[in-house]
Amino acid sequence: MATTEFGEAVRRWRDRASPEAAGLPGGGHRRAAGLRREELAMLAGISVDYVTRLEQGRASHPSAQVVEALARALRLSGTERAHLFRLAGLVPPGPETVSAYVTPGVQRMLDRLAGTPVAVFDACWTLLIANPPYAALMGDPSGWRGDQRNAVWRHFLGPGSRARHTPESLRAFEAGLVADLRATRDRYPGDQRLRRLVADLRANSDRFAELWDSGTVGRHQAGRKTIDHPDVGPLTLDCDVLTVTGSDLRVMVYTAEPGTEDAERLALLTVLGTQSLTG
Incomplete structure (x- = not known):
């Protein structure tokens, strides 16, 4: 269930993120206003296939590095980032660890x-x-x-x-x-x-x-x-x-x-x- 919820959250936030807000050129024909999977994969530094499997619930237990990269690429708030970590079955990084969160x-x-x-x-x-x-x-x-x-x-x-x-x-x-x-x-x-x-x-x-x-x-x-x-x-x-x-x-x-x-x-x-x- 958590894996499915993780994928649904990533897909929902991907649909919300505009290319312009993510630092990508906008314009052109798009079926939806959000980021394409290929764009999210590029921004997060992971493969398109892995993004697809995560969104479809076919990949489980993403690493903290992958969750951090997705949160950064999707420009999540601190609260949203912590929620994504929990959906991945991970404890959100606390103040005792070096932060990789880019506001x-x-x-x-x-x-x-x-x-x-x-x-x-x-x-x-x-x-x-x-x-x-x-x-x-x-x-x-x-x-x-x-x-x-x-x-x-x-x-x-x-x-x-x-x-x-x-x-x-x-x-x-x-x-x-x-x-x-x-x-x-x-x-x-x-x-x-x-x-x-x-x-x-x-x-x-x-x-x-x-x-x-x-x-x-x-x-x-x-x-x-x-x-x-x-x-x-x-x-x-x-x-x-x-x-x-x-x-x-x-x-x-x-x-x-x-x-x-x-x-x-x-x-x-x-x-x-x-x-x-x-x-």
């Missing part, structure tokens, strides 16, 4: 910054949303799963990022990243996912373990960054990180000084998207 207000802010690279991270530096200009600048994250979406994991155990570092800036960046994660651990000591992430990093990265065990304190700082893009070349941009009060979300925004070559390259990237000039 409709933050979603609308991203919609209005459609020409600017913007990404939203949780307090663990796990990527929640990246708009198309951010994907074009830093690489398409749509295929990343699990720890691949965590910026700390990607730096110490994964492929890293396109940001260029000097030895001095690298040391400062790593120290700030680890200190910020430590501060998050102190705020959310009961978060099992965060504890597992820290344990994995300590066990597999000597550099992370050294910084973690040294007790370094501080925060990950924003500033000017040079991004080595494989198609348009290096871009030196201002990187600002805004914290959303009450949810501990981090909104990362990249901008270029108007009239510069960096601004021209960034504008080209926005048009190019994630296509390759050499592909």
Whole structure:
């Protein structure tokens, strides 16, 4: 029964959500005003087949990550999100866990910054949303799963990022990243996912373990960054990180000084998207 109710709720909220409100282009012939299954699947980062099976009650026990992604794509309120978790047989995340809830207000802010690279991270530096200009600048994250979406994991155990570092800036960046994660651990000591992430990093990265065990304190700082893009070349941009009060979300925004070559390259990237000039 719960599985059927879950599917009915998803379908009802999908019918309610307009493409424009979800940040998608409207217009064209539509049999209904709401999102198509294909659009919801794209926004949530899951397959169309899985959305279909969920709505029809043929798929059971969706994970917390899937429920969170659907709630975010459907732009549910906090109360609606909690209800969707319960319909999935899950306990809604409480204040003792790192929140992955992106409020409709933050979603609308991203919609209005459609020409600017913007990404939203949780307090663990796990990527929640990246708009198309951010994907074009830093690489398409749509295929990343699990720890691949965590910026700390990607730096110490994964492929890293396109940001260029000097030895001095690298040391400062790593120290700030680890200190910020430590501060998050102190705020959310009961978060099992965060504890597992820290344990994995300590066990597999000597550099992370050294910084973690040294007790370094501080925060990950924003500033000017040079991004080595494989198609348009290096871009030196201002990187600002805004914290959303009450949810501990981090909104990362990249901008270029108007009239510069960096601004021209960034504008080209926005048009190019994630296509390759050499592909």
